[in-house]
Amino acid sequence: xxxxxxxxxxxxxxxxxxxxxxxDLELSMVRHQPEGLxxxxxxxxxxxxxxxxxxxxxxxxxxxxxxxxxxFKTIYSQFFPQGDxxxxxxxxxxxxxxxxxxSIRFEDFVIGLSVLLRGSVTEKLRWAxxxxxxxxxxxxxxxxxxxIMTSIYDMMGRYTLPSVRxxxxxxxxxxxxxxxxRNRDGVVTIDEFIETCQKDENIMASMQLxxxxx
Amino acid sequence: xxxxxAAWLPFxxxxxxxxMPVANLPMPVAPTEKNxxxxxxxxxxxxGRRFETWRNTLDRFxxxxxxxxxKEFFYNEETKEYFFDRDPDVFRxxxxxxxxxxxxxxxxxxxxxxxEELAFFGIISEIIGDCCYxxxxxxxxxxxxxxxxDQEDNKDAKLPNMTFRETMWRAFENPHTSTMALVFYYxxxxxxxxxxxxxxxxxxxxGSSPNQKEVPCGVRYTVAFFCMDxxxxxxxxxxxxxxxxxAPSRYRFMRSxxxxxxxxxxxxxxxxxxxxxxxxVSGAFVTLRVFRxxxxxxxxxxxxxxxxxxxxxxxxASELGFLLxxxxxxxxxxxxxxxxxxxxxxxxKFTSIPASFWYTIVTxxxxxxxxxxxxxxxxxxxxxxxxxxxxxxIALPVPVIVSNFSRIYHQxxxxxxxxxxxxxxxxxxxxxxxxxxNAFLHSKRNGLFNEALEFTSSTEEEQRLTKSTSxxxxxxxxxxxxxxxxxxxNHEFVDEQYYQQSYLEAGLQNYPSRSxxxxxxxxxxxxxxxxxxxxxxxxxxxxxxxAHMQPLTHAHTHQQGLQELxxxxxxxxxxxxxxLNMRVDEPASMNCQSSQITTAIISIPTPxxxxxxxxxxxxxxPIHQNVVKVSAL
Numbered sequence: 001x002x003x004x005x006x007x008x009x010x011x012x013x014x015x016x017x018x019x020x021x022x023x024d025l026e027l028s029m030v031r032h033q034p035e036g037l038x039x040x041x042x043x044x045x046x047x048x049x050x051x052x053x054x055x056x057x058x059x060x061x062x063x064x065x066x067x068x069x070x071x072f073k074t075i076y077s078q079f080f081p082q083g084d085x086x087x088x089x090x091x092x093x094x095x096x097x098x099x100x101x102x103s104i105r106f107e108d109f110v111i112g113l114s115v116l117l118r119g120s121v122t123e124k125l126r127w128a129x130x131x132x133x134x135x136x137x138x139x140x141x142x143x144x145x146x147x148i149m150t151s152i153y154d155m156m157g158r159y160t161l162p163s164v165r166x167x168x169x170x171x172x173x174x175x176x177x178x179x180x181x182r183n184r185d186g187v188v189t190i191d192e193f194i195e196t197c198q199k200d201e202n203i204m205a206s207m208q209l210x211x212x213x214x
Numbered sequence: 215x216x217x218x219x220a221a222w223l224p225f226x227x228x229x230x231x232x233x234m235p236v237a238n239l240p241m242p243v244a245p246t247e248k249n250x251x252x253x254x255x256x257x258x259x260x261x262g263r264r265f266e267t268w269r270n271t272l273d274r275f276x277x278x279x280x281x282x283x284x285k286e287f288f289y290n291e292e293t294k295e296y297f298f299d300r301d302p303d304v305f306r307x308x309x310x311x312x313x314x315x316x317x318x319x320x321x322x323x324x325x326x327x328x329x330e331e332l333a334f335f336g337i338i339s340e341i342i343g344d345c346c347y348x349x350x351x352x353x354x355x356x357x358x359x360x361x362x363x364d365q366e367d368n369k370d371a372k373l374p375n376m377t378f379r380e381t382m383w384r385a386f387e388n389p390h391t392s393t394m395a396l397v398f399y400y401x402x403x404x405x406x407x408x409x410x411x412x413x414x415x416x417x418x419x420x421g422s423s424p425n426q427k428e429v430p431c432g433v434r435y436t437v438a439f440f441c442m443d444x445x446x447x448x449x450x451x452x453x454x455x456x457x458x459x460x461a462p463s464r465y466r467f468m469r470s471x472x473x474x475x476x477x478x479x480x481x482x483x484x485x486x487x488x489x490x491x492x493x494x495v496s497g498a499f500v501t502l503r504v505f506r507x508x509x510x511x512x513x514x515x516x517x518x519x520x521x522x523x524x525x526x527x528x529x530x531a532s533e534l535g536f537l538l539x540x541x542x543x544x545x546x547x548x549x550x551x552x553x554x555x556x557x558x559x560x561x562x563k564f565t566s567i568p569a570s571f572w573y574t575i576v577t578x579x580x581x582x583x584x585x586x587x588x589x590x591x592x593x594x595x596x597x598x599x600x601x602x603x604x605x606x607x608i609a610l611p612v613p614v615i616v617s618n619f620s621r622i623y624h625q626x627x628x629x630x631x632x633x634x635x636x637x638x639x640x641x642x643x644x645x646x647x648x649x650x651x652n653a654f655l656h657s658k659r660n661g662l663f664n665e666a667l668e669f670t671s672s673t674e675e676e677q678r679l680t681k682s683t684s685x686x687x688x689x690x691x692x693x694x695x696x697x698x699x700x701x702x703x704n705h706e707f708v709d710e711q712y713y714q715q716s717y718l719e720a721g722l723q724n725y726p727s728r729s730x731x732x733x734x735x736x737x738x739x740x741x742x743x744x745x746x747x748x749x750x751x752x753x754x755x756x757x758x759x760x761a762h763m764q765p766l767t768h769a770h771t772h773q774q775g776l777q778e779l780x781x782x783x784x785x786x787x788x789x790x791x792x793x794l795n796m797r798v799d800e801p802a803s804m805n806c807q808s809s810q811i812t813t814a815i816i817s818i819p820t821p822x823x824x825x826x827x828x829x830x831x832x833x834x835x836p837i838h839q840n841v842v843k844v845s846a847l
Contacts, residue, residue: 053270076222076226080694116229117224127231148236149236175238202237202241206234209234212246
């Protein structure tokens with residue numbers, strides 16, 4: 001058995017572009033081929049067929065094999081036509097792009113999905129914590145939570161009933177911290193987070209909501 | 215929702231787990247896939263050419279033939295494929311639409327055959343991608359114009375029920391429609407020519423009597439010319455009156471240019487009749503005769519070319535105005551200079567600046583009559599400068615005007631085309647955006663609806679409604695629903711119109727009256743509020759127009775034919791929402807503090823809205839085809 005190969009092996013294809021043929025060939029087409037199906041199957045909880053179907057959808061949208069942040073924001077915004085989903089998409093992008101390379105590869109995509117759809121509740125909570133922790137320092141501060149909350153409320157857009165007040169996110173953050181921050185030190189650690197969530201029935205129930213998405 | 219993006223829906227739903235820890239409310243139930251089957255290849259046999267694709271690809275557009283169950287009609291059991299007896303070349307584009315989400319229009323394809331194929335497969339042509347849309351629209355417009363030209367030739371056939379007046383008007387406008395019209399056309403033309411020639415010949419000096427000097431023919435044969443003039447004016451007057459009678463809009467006809475010309479052409483004659491041989495006014499009368507020359511303009515009805523020339527001049531008015539202005543400037547400058555230059559010379563013809571205008575104009579247009587010439591050296595120098603600059607000033611703007619005209623003409627055409635296409639493109643984007651959000655709003659009601667149906671036994675409703683939203687859509691709507699639940703205090707998506715309307719109504723609250731009729735309905739207890747709202751023009755269940763978010767609804771079983779549902783119970787809703795849902799003109803009670811709210815939706819597919827018995831509050835007014843009566847208890 002061979003070790004799973006990280007990092008990936010990008011394959012550079014050179015196309016002489018018609019509008020910049022001054023003698024220098026631009027290496028503009030960066031393409032990425034994912035790891036083999038077997039390796040991905042080992043790393044995730046998906047079956048072979050599921051991986052195939054996922055890759056087909058992924059490749060359709062991103063023929064180059066990489067999703068950059070702009071494309072990601074565009075795709076995610078299409079699901080929320082009434083609001084502005086770009087900020088939340090940015091946080092989501094950072095949560096998926098684990099090695100901070102600036103683009104999501106298929107492996108990142110599929111590993112993230114595997115956690116979200118087939119992982120244990122603890123793993124999912126850990127993923128959510130990672131999402132909220134914007135600077136990935138292990139603590140959720142009020143500012144980070146405020147940013148996340150504002151971005152979620154932004155997705156609702158203007159036309160809601162009753163309309164979103166300016167301090168709605170703030171109140172929501174206050175409630176969140178009241179619930180999660182046990183030792184009242186102003187930050188939420190991963191243990192506080194997981195412990196509190198495990199005690200809340202609503203949260204535990206909703207974590208199971210998307211079990212059969214794929 | 216775009217086709218390719220549908221592949222990312224599972225991802226978006228999975229990412230929704232990120233909202234769960236911050237949500238305070240329980241999430242709605244996810245839609246279940248009834249028969250989750252593995253993706254399979256299906257074979258489409260189009261006139262012998264086999265296309266294969268995944269079933270999921272076709273399911274992306276459930277309102278087309280291939281995406282819905284309609285394709286089962288074409289299923290061939292023996293060969294296990296779907297057979298379509300259509301053009302395989304065009305089908306390639308149709309299938310690519312499913313694959314890429316963009317519909318392309320190939321140039322070599324005939325526009326009508328392409329549209330027929332699109333219509334067969336249930337794809338609307340507005341979906342054509344931007345890359346091919348211009349070409350498509352141009353070809354479509356050409357085709358339409360060609361059809362219209364053909365139609366106009368046929369249109370000349372007399373329609374059976376035209377009144378005499380309409381017939382006459384048509385005869386005037388299109389002389390070749392009937393023989394009478396043609397005769398009339400030529401007769402009037404002849405008389406216009408006769409009249410003009412008469413006016414001209416009138417002034418020619420005829421042979422003189424021996425003892426008198428030469429007199430013009432008009433004076434010599436006064437009676438003959440008078441008879442001729444009278445006859446012509448008779449014809450013109452009759453023609454004008456007939457046109458006035460036949461015109462569909464008399465006021466507009468009287469304001470039109472041609473009718474003004476007609477009037478001006480015949481007026482001098484009548485004024486001349488009225489005025490006697492008074493010596494004082496006969497001078498003015500003579501000048502009026504000048505206006506008789508306007509009769510020549512009547513020819514423009516007979517000549518297309520004259521009309522085009524007139525239109526050209528009108529459209530070039532600003533350039534012509536500039537030419538005139540620059541000429542005037544130059545004339546004034548040079549006239550002043552010449553005047554002061556020639557002031558010193560004796561017996562100079564340049565007596566004043568206005569007198570010099572004539573010299574300047576004659577010189578600048580290189581006419582050079584020679585009736586006024588400068589005598590001083592300075593005058594001659596400036597005179598030559600004047601004639602040289604005249605050539606420039608006149609020769610230069612003319613090509614500019616010509617090219618301006620051509621440029622503006624083409625630009626107008628392009629600008630109109632671009633404007634129309636931009637409008638169409640924005641409309642398409644707006645429709646697709648609205649479609650996706652309205653689909654969500656609509657299916658929210660249907661979502662509640664579907665929950666309701668579990669308690670009732672009306673299965674036909676269920677079938678009718680569950681087929682209208684595909685699994686993809688229901689998943690998308692579930693996602694949006696989760697977002698709503700995540701944000702506190704039940705914010706929910708509404709559409710813009712409703713949002714604005716509800717803010718108008720927010721001021722009007724707290725009507726205390728009750729509706730007594732509802733309490734008498736079966737299945738409804740403890741009525742506290744009655745409110746109704748009317749939905750605007752779109753039909754349920756395929757609503758795509760503005761929809762009122764009325765989760766507070768009321769249903770009552772009705773004996774005859776109204777398709778209604780019995781009440782269901784949903785979770786408690788805040789009163790603030792109910793207050794905003796009120797309509798202005800209807801009394802309602804505000805005591806909706808009750809935790810139980812019964813909701814249902816009345817769906818009335820056919821007009822008229824029949825009111826529940828005994829309910830006097832229902833307005834008889836706008837009986838739209840699809841009025842949704844909703845009210846809350």
